[in-house]
Amino acid sequence: MEIEPISGKPQHTDVLVIGGGIAGCAATYYLALAGADVLLVEQFDLNTQASGRNAGSLHGQIQHEPFLHLGEDWARTFLPALAFLNRSLAMWDSLSEELGVDLEVRRHGGLLVAETEEQIADIRRKVSLERSAGLPVEVLSASELQRVAPYISTKMVGAAFTPMEGKANPLLVTPAFANSAIQSGAKIRTWTKITSIEKDSPGFRVFTDSGVITCRTLVCTAGASLPDVGAMLGLRLPITSEPVQVNVTEPVAPLVKHLVYFAGEKLTLKQSVSGSILIGGGWPARTDVNGNAILNPESLRSNLRVAKKVVPAIGRAKLIRTWVGIGNGTPDHRPMIGKIAGVPGLIVGIFPYMGFTAGPLLGRILADIALNRDVGQDINGFSPDRF
Numbered sequence: 411m412e413i414e415p416i417s418g419k420p421q422h423t424d425v426l427v428i429g430g431g432i433a434g435c436a437a438t439y440y441l442a443l444a445g446a447d448v449l450l451v452e453q454f455d456l457n458t459q460a461s462g463r464n465a466g467s468l469h470g471q472i473q474h475e476p477f478l479h480l481g482e483d484w485a486r487t488f489l490p491a492l493a494f495l496n497r498s499l500a501m502w503d504s505l506s507e508e509l510g511v512d513l514e515v516r517r518h519g520g521l522l523v524a525e526t527e528e529q530i531a532d533i534r535r536k537v538s539l540e541r542s543a544g545l546p547v548e549v550l551s552a553s554e555l556q557r558v559a560p561y562i563s564t565k566m567v568g569a570a571f572t573p574m575e576g577k578a579n580p581l582l583v584t585p586a587f588a589n590s591a592i593q594s595g596a597k598i599r600t601w602t603k604i605t606s607i608e609k610d611s612p613g614f615r616v617f618t619d620s621g622v623i624t625c626r627t628l629v630c631t632a633g634a635s636l637p638d639v640g641a642m643l644g645l646r647l648p649i650t651s652e653p654v655q656v657n658v659t660e661p662v663a664p665l666v667k668h669l670v671y672f673a674g675e676k677l678t679l680k681q682s683v684s685g686s687i688l689i690g691g692g693w694p695a696r697t698d699v700n701g702n703a704i705l706n707p708e709s710l711r712s713n714l715r716v717a718k719k720v721v722p723a724i725g726r727a728k729l730i731r732t733w734v735g736i737g738n739g740t741p742d743h744r745p746m747i748g749k750i751a752g753v754p755g756l757i758v759g760i761f762p763y764m765g766f767t768a769g770p771l772l773g774r775i776l777a778d779i780a781l782n783r784d785v786g787q788d789i790n791g792f793s794p795d796r797f
Contacts, residue, residue, distance in 0.1 A: 420615065420622035423449035423597070425780050428639060429631035430454070430600060431461030432580075432766060433759055435587035436773020437629055437780075442594035444781055449625075450591070451602040451618065453635070457584035460633050460765060463735035465656045465688040467669055467678050468515075469764045470496050470574035471547065474522055474673055475692070476743050477536050484742075485536065489543045490791050491744050495764060496545065497787070498771035499574050505770060509586040513578050514683045520575030520669040521550075521559055523566045523720055529673035533570045540572075547572050561665050563722050575669045577680045577688075580766055587773070607642040613755055627780045629757045631772075633738045636760060643753055647746070648797050649760060650739040653695035653703035657713060659727035661685030666721060675716045679724075687724055689717045695734040703734040737763055740797075747775060747792040758794045 427438050430452025441448040456462075472492055477485050499517070506513045524530045533549060540547045548571050555562055555569045562569070588598055599620075608615040613626040630639050634651035666681040676691035693709035710732055718725045738760060740746055745761040745768065759776045761768035778785045 420624045421449075422624045423447050424625065425449070425627045425629060426451065426614070426616060426623055426625035427629045427631065428604065429633060429635070430456040430584070430588070430598070431459055431631065431633060432457075432584045432587065432769030433461075433761075433772045433776065434629075434631035435584050435591060436770055437631060437759070437776040438596045438598070438773075439587045439591035439594065440774045440777035441780060442591045442596035444777065445595075446777075446781060448591075449597045449599065449623065450588075451599045451604065451623070453601070453603045455600050456588055456598070457581070460736040460738055461584050461769065462580055463656075463733065464580050464766050465678065465680070465690045465735070466577045466580045466682070466766065467680065468499060468502060468517060468576045468578060469520070469767045470499050471520065471522070471540060471545070471570070471572045472536055473763070474533075474536065474671060475676065478532060480743070482535065482539065485539050487742070488744060489539070490788070491761075492540070492543055492545070494745065494761070494771065494787075495767055496574060498768045501770040501774075502578060505583070509590050511582055511586040513582050513586060515576065515578045516683070517574060517576030518667050519571055519573040520671065521555070521562070522570040522572070522671045522673055523555070523562055524568050524673045525566055526674070527567060530568050533568075533673055537570050545572065545574075559668055559670075561721055561723055562670070563720055566720065577669060577682070579683070583766075583769070604639065604642070607639070609643065609753065627755050627757065629759070629776050629780055631759045631776065633760060633765070634736060636758065643756065645750065645753065646797070647758065647794065648741050652737040652739065653697065653734050654690070654692050654737045655695050655706060655709050655713065655732055656688060656690040656735050657710065657729055657732045658689070659687040659724065660730050662687065662727045665723060670720060672716055672720050676713070677716045677720060679717050679721060687727060689713055689724075690735075691716070692737060705732055705734070738765065739763055745772070745792045746794045746797075747772065747789050748779065748794060750794050
């Protein structure tokens, strides 16, 4: 990627995208595909933050933990975001062909597994809401679960099956969007830190550590850095960032076909194309005295304990690595997408906690907004101005 300093007078672009994760690179790709003059800047290298440090789950259901903690009323307000996720899921099947890279997309469905009848009752309440939104979710008995997924512990009493869910390789997707964007005429600058932003009619002057960039439209997809960018324009964007751990085993013979969750404790579990089993679910990492995220041994032990309870056979696999990812959130768990009143030309995009799944559609919609095109759906409920 281009990294030499901008020399002389300010560099101009029609659309400047801030953030080199999946949403930013997808937005840049769709903008370039439409013939827009677009430049993306990223403080670090591409795909090194949340987009490249997740485990590649493709989610299509209301996540069980917030459903339990926030309740059914909250879940009803989340249904438009759930519809957004599933529209994005529909894009994943053709992305490998479109971008010319095997992104290892596999959608064999997701299983939310229960150990007790109380958990099954909670699952049924959630499934009822999901079905009201048109999702083809079903509840499986213990015997049906064993037929569908014989690797699941026989101690489990049932599960919800969500057929749209699956996985992809997060190390491949964002770079594929970036390369296709460049081939379509976009420019990308990595290792470029933004130091300040000035609103300058009819656009913006963006000061970086390698020069000044002027633009008409500013699309910000910077994830955990969104509050910092917003503050440069006098805005408060309430984005949280939480370090969470992901574990990976050695490659083993095909075992886990589905994306697996557990209704009792934090867990996501799936098997990659390479054969490694990826184990996560949002268990928190620690921070050191300098504020850097580091391994939390207690979370590691607990995560592996839960994984072995649900899929006993993984106890025979060797753990080879644990890394710290990033979970970006909003106060209501709903996405923040669109223009901001009072700052003409600024567009913001983030889908909390499940941004990898939402990335393709989020990128396309951000491009449509920047091009003043119809986005094809109602996104008023995702307005950043609600905060």
